[in-house]
Amino acid sequence: MAAGAAGALLAETRRRPGRLLLTGLAITVATVFAAGTLLFGETLRSYLGATSVETPDTVAAVVMPDRLPEDARADLDGRVSSVDGVAQAVELRELYPTVGGAGAATTWRVTSDPMTGPLTRLSAPPVRGTLPAGLDEVAVGEGTAKRTDLAPGDTVTLSAGAGAPQTVTVTAVVPLDDGGLNSLVTTPDAMSALGGFLEQVDVAADPGVDPAELAARISAALGAPDAARTGSEQRAAELADGSASVSAVLVGVGVFAALALVAASVIVASTFRIVLTQRRTQMALLRCVGARRGQVVRAVLAEAVVTGLVAGALGVGLALLAGYGLVAAMRASGMQDVPGLVVWWAGLAGVLVVAVLATVLAALAPALAAARIPPVAALGVADASDAGTPRAGRRIAVAAVLAVAAGGLAALALGVARTSDELAMLVVAGSGIVAFGALIVIGPVLVRGLVAVAGRPIAAIGGASGRLAVANAAQVPRRTAATISVLALGVGLTSALLVGVSSVRAGAEQNIAEMFPTDVVVATGDAEGAAALAARLAADPRLTVRADGPAVFVDPAPGVAEDEAREAVEQGASGAPGALVQYAGDVRDQVEETLAIAQLIGFGLVGMTALVAVVGVGVTLTLSVTERTRETGLLRAVGLSRRGVRSMVAWEAALTGAGAAVVGAVLGAVYGALGMQVLGLATSLSLPILTLTGLVVGVVVVAALAAMAPAVRAGRVPPIRALQEA
Amino acid sequence: MTGPLPPGADLRAPSRHLRPAIRAVDLVKVHGRGDAAVRALDGVDLAVPAARFTAIMGPSGSGKSTLLHLLAGLDNATSGQVLLGDTELGACSDAQLTALRRDRIGFVFQAFNLLPQLTAAQNIELPARLAGRRPDRAWRDTLVGLLGIGDRLTHRPTQLSGGQQQRVAVARALLGRPEVVFADEPTGNLDTASGHELLHLLRTSVRELGQTVVMVTHDPVAASFADEVVLLRDGRVAGSVPDPRPDSVLSALSALSGARAGI
Numbered sequence: 004m005a006a007g008a009a010g011a012l013l014a015e016t017r018r019r020p021g022r023l024l025l026t027g028l029a030i031t032v033a034t035v036f037a038a039g040t041l042l043f044g045e046t047l048r049s050y051l052g053a054t055s056v057e058t059p060d061t062v063a064a065v066v067m068p069d070r071l072p073e074d075a076r077a078d079l080d081g082r083v084s085s086v087d088g089v090a091q092a093v094e095l096r097e098l099y100p101t102v103g104g105a106g107a108a109t110t111w112r113v114t115s116d117p118m119t120g121p122l123t124r125l126s127a128p129p130v131r132g133t134l135p136a137g138l139d140e141v142a143v144g145e146g147t148a149k150r151t152d153l154a155p156g157d158t159v160t161l162s163a164g165a166g167a168p169q170t171v172t173v174t175a176v177v178p179l180d181d182g183g184l185n186s187l188v189t190t191p192d193a194m195s196a197l198g199g200f201l202e203q204v205d206v207a208a209d210p211g212v213d214p215a216e217l218a219a220r221i222s223a224a225l226g227a228p229d230a231a232r233t234g235s236e237q238r239a240a241e242l243a244d245g246s247a248s249v250s251a252v253l254v255g256v257g258v259f260a261a262l263a264l265v266a267a268s269v270i271v272a273s274t275f276r277i278v279l280t281q282r283r284t285q286m287a288l289l290r291c292v293g294a295r296r297g298q299v300v301r302a303v304l305a306e307a308v309v310t311g312l313v314a315g316a317l318g319v320g321l322a323l324l325a326g327y328g329l330v331a332a333m334r335a336s337g338m339q340d341v342p343g344l345v346v347w348w349a350g351l352a353g354v355l356v357v358a359v360l361a362t363v364l365a366a367l368a369p370a371l372a373a374a375r376i377p378p379v380a381a382l383g384v385a386d387a388s389d390a391g392t393p394r395a396g397r398r399i400a401v402a403a404v405l406a407v408a409a410g411g412l413a414a415l416a417l418g419v420a421r422t423s424d425e426l427a428m429l430v431v432a433g434s435g436i437v438a439f440g441a442l443i444v445i446g447p448v449l450v451r452g453l454v455a456v457a458g459r460p461i462a463a464i465g466g467a468s469g470r471l472a473v474a475n476a477a478q479v480p481r482r483t484a485a486t487i488s489v490l491a492l493g494v495g496l497t498s499a500l501l502v503g504v505s506s507v508r509a510g511a512e513q514n515i516a517e518m519f520p521t522d523v524v525v526a527t528g529d530a531e532g533a534a535a536l537a538a539r540l541a542a543d544p545r546l547t548v549r550a551d552g553p554a555v556f557v558d559p560a561p562g563v564a565e566d567e568a569r570e571a572v573e574q575g576a577s578g579a580p581g582a583l584v585q586y587a588g589d590v591r592d593q594v595e596e597t598l599a600i601a602q603l604i605g606f607g608l609v610g611m612t613a614l615v616a617v618v619g620v621g622v623t624l625t626l627s628v629t630e631r632t633r634e635t636g637l638l639r640a641v642g643l644s645r646r647g648v649r650s651m652v653a654w655e656a657a658l659t660g661a662g663a664a665v666v667g668a669v670l671g672a673v674y675g676a677l678g679m680q681v682l683g684l685a686t687s688l689s690l691p692i693l694t695l696t697g698l699v700v701g702v703v704v705v706a707a708l709a710a711m712a713p714a715v716r717a718g719r720v721p722p723i724r725a726l727q728e729a
Numbered sequence: 730m731t732g733p734l735p736p737g738a739d740l741r742a743p744s745r746h747l748r749p750a751i752r753a754v755d756l757v758k759v760h761g762r763g764d765a766a767v768r769a770l771d772g773v774d775l776a777v778p779a780a781r782f783t784a785i786m787g788p789s790g791s792g793k794s795t796l797l798h799l800l801a802g803l804d805n806a807t808s809g810q811v812l813l814g815d816t817e818l819g820a821c822s823d824a825q826l827t828a829l830r831r832d833r834i835g836f837v838f839q840a841f842n843l844l845p846q847l848t849a850a851q852n853i854e855l856p857a858r859l860a861g862r863r864p865d866r867a868w869r870d871t872l873v874g875l876l877g878i879g880d881r882l883t884h885r886p887t888q889l890s891g892g893q894q895q896r897v898a899v900a901r902a903l904l905g906r907p908e909v910v911f912a913d914e915p916t917g918n919l920d921t922a923s924g925h926e927l928l929h930l931l932r933t934s935v936r937e938l939g940q941t942v943v944m945v946t947h948d949p950v951a952a953s954f955a956d957e958v959v960l961l962r963d964g965r966v967a968g969s970v971p972d973p974r975p976d977s978v979l980s981a982l983s984a985l986s987g988a989r990a991g992i
Contacts, residue, residue, distance in 0.1 A: 466858075466861055467855075467858045467859045467861065470858065471844075471846075471847075474844070474846040474847055474851075475846055477846065478845065478846035633841055634844055634845075637838075637841065637842070637844065638844070638855075638859075639827065639830075640801075640803060640830060640836055641830065641831060641836060641855055641856050641859070641901070642827055642828065642830050642831020642832070642856045642859045642860065643827070643831075643859050644823075644824055644827045644828070645823060645824070645827070646824075647859065721803075721804070722803045722827075722830070723798055723803045723804050725803075725838060725841065726794075726798070726803070726838055726839075726913060
């Protein structure tokens with residue numbers, strides 16, 4: 004019999020599939036995000052896994068210096084070379100110096116390479132020039148050469164640690180997979196002299212020697228049982244390392260995907276409540292003809308399963324389409340090394356299951372409410388759903404408990420911050436989730452306050468339409484509150500991000516100001532060199548110069564443009580060996596660039612929740628408009644113009660948006676500040692008031708835009724509908 | 730203005746001698762198209778005199794509701810004209826019709842007259858607010874006193890009885906001193922006592938305030954409160970009953986049914 008009740012409801016769903024899509028739209032958006040994350044993550048994992056294996060196949064064994072005592076790391080290559088079965092042993096060193104002389108001074112990567120023989124990591128002979136051999140010779144990666152215009156014969160200065168900058172000559176341009184980081188390659192001896200950090204020792208074996216045996220023999224010779232492992236073990240470890248960093252990123256992105264899904268669930272719960280109330284008579288009729296409460300609940304949940312399946316499958320399908328489309332588009336635009344899409348079907352199936360579960364969970368409370376509809380309601384007229392005054396007392400009590408819990412967690416986070424940043428951030432996130440819960444519970448009560456506060460100005464600006472919109476919002480406090488909470492979640496995440504970015508920027512500004520008392524700082528080997536250079540630079544009238552120890556501080560003279568001063572400094576310092584010129588502006592640009600990328604990624608992550616929220620505004624209003632068809636007809640009959648109806652819907656959305664924007668911006672700013680405090684960045688805490696105000700205005704506008712489709716729909720309601728049965 | 734009708738008034742040309750508040754000229758309304766087309770109104774000519782209470786009656790399917798919709802500017806005619814004063818409704822744009830309904834016409838429907846999210850007072854003042862006008866408070870208070878809903882103004886519709894809701898709707902309809910008030914089965918959802926009270930109020934508005942009222946009903950007793958009953962059959966005007974009483978209306982109706990039966 005349950006099938007009978009479910010069948011009756013599902014028949015209705017089949018009759019109006021559009022409504023099912025509308026109910027599930029928020030789930031679809033969240034699923035696109037979750038499935039897209041999975042596709043992107045798996046593709047990146049396989050791609051990075053493949054590229055993170057750096058040890059070549061010719062390496063039979065490697066020695067890991069970090070497994071040897073520090074005093075046993077000298078002359079490792081010599082000692083390993085003398086082990087029986089070793090054809091060659093080469094030290095691999097790495098250094099990240101500040102490089103001057105090729106544009107602005109930035110941090111580069113310098114690695115060692117034997118240049119020839121079985122252990123070289125260079126995949127091909129030099130593109131130009133000859134391979135470096137001497138202690139002051141380097142090769143530059145092909146990509147780096149392209150970015151910096153370095154060519155064989157040029158010189159650059161390397162400055163690492165406390166030592167004086169060293170000048171080296173570029174002798175070759177070599178093919179190198181540098182991952183976008185400017186890179187130099189030099190010989191192991193030169194790297195030794197530069198003080199490069201010993202990463203590992205690559206070992207080539209004599210023909211016929213077993214790698215495992217060789218590794219064991221090397222370990223024994225070095226006196227440490229696990230100092231060496233085979234090349235294949237090393238490559239496997241590198242693969243795992245590469246994937247691990249992706250996994251960490253995926254966990255982070257997954258948190259945001261989960262947030263988007265939570266937001267979608269709140270929307271779905273709200274839409275189910277509306278749709279079920281509209282079908283109140285139908286539900287009551289089912290009860291009239293003998294359906295038990297349990298059967299009604301099961302019937303509604305069956306519909307939720309179908310909704311979740313359809314919406315989820317649509318989301319997964321869209322994500323796949325977007326993934327394949329993106330790869331194809333990138334390849335078409337000439338990016339040939341874009342990896343193929345890696346589709347993990349089991350994972351996608353998991354996303355679909357989660358989407359269905361979220362929908363069913365969201366539908367549970369509305370289903371139970373639907374089961375409570377008395378059979379006699381079959382004879383009555385449907386009321387507006389979510390109507391009536393909320394039970395304020397209970398809601399306030401529960402919300403207060405949750406708010407106290409959120410506050411307690413926040414305090415705990417501040418306490419934990421001394422021991423672990425990660426743990427503290429987790430506690431902050433937990434506190435945020437509890438605060439969101441409090442917002443959902445208190446929402447319907449807040450709506451009354453919102454209406455009281457915002458009602459007057461909206462009526463003043465929006466006239467009769469505005470007044471009606473406020474009345475509409477107040478009539479269904481639960482629905483309005485659900486939309487507001489979800490939108491506030493999106494706004495809150497965004498504003499927390501804005502506070503974070505703004506604080507990090509302020510902190511970076513402080514650091515730059517401390518590091519750069521003047522616009523330009525030139526580091527030289529010693530005080531005499533500095534004094535000489537200062538004297539030379541001071542001769543230029545365009546510069547103000549001061550020498551202090553081994554450094555020269557330079558400012559443009561009053562009225563001199565930055566570009567001109569830079570030219571003057573470069574001219575003056577070009578003859579000084581080992582001078583490293585650094586510009587505050589360049590460092591500032593670099594910080595800005597990094598922040599811009601971080602901000603972009605952040606907006607991408609929180610944007611999904613925001614998108615779900617905006618979809619929620621649109622869907623909820625569309626259902627409200629359908630529900631209010633007769634009321635709209637009556638308004639049209641007594642003289643509200645079509646435009647008036649449209650602006651009434653838009654005003655309701657704007658009111659929702661305003662409530663959400665203010666609540667979200669405040670909560671987000673508080674949590675952003677809390678996060679900064681926990682991370683110890685509170686000294687530079689900065690509230691971007693202007694940006695936050697822009698956010699609030701933007702949210703109101705976006706909410707009103709989301710109301711466009713339902714507004715047009717409401718405008719089409721003919722006045723005669725007021726006289727027809729609902 | 731409300732003098733008795735001359736005896737032996739022409740049944741086929743009701744009340745042409747009075748200045749009409751609203752007129753229908755050869756009004757035709759076809760619902761649907763092709764095989765499914767239904768001719769709901771088939772050439773209706775009608776002049777509703779001002780400051781009179783006119784009832785429109787007829788069997789179900791006679792087109793009385795359709796006629797009301799067209800007269801009130803709620804729907805568009807297939808052909809023919811509706812003239813409210815000198816304004817032809819068919820020539821009006823949607824925006825003009827909206828303003829016309831708001832400023833020159835009042836409505837009382839059978840049910841669902843009031844917006845549930847507004848109080849009684851807000852519902853009464855709604856058309857004025859929609860027009861961006863300050864409602865005439867003195868006139869409102871007069872109406873509210875007349876209708877006996879003075880202590881119900883801050884209530885929402887769900888807190889009012891059916892009769893109170895209808896009286897609020899009447900107050901809303903009368904507040905703008907419209908040229909015509911249209912009532913569509915206004916007593917359909919009321920008990921007998923509340924229904925009679927409402928009909929008395931409508932008649933009072935005609936007698937004492939000079940209001941023009943057009944009411945569609947299927948109840949001969951309700952129709953007997955009118956000054957004149959216009960009879961509709963098969964989408965045409967089939968006659969009228971001046972100075973109606975329940976029994977005269979009933980006999981006119983049964984005569985109509987008889988005529989349809991082919992006598």
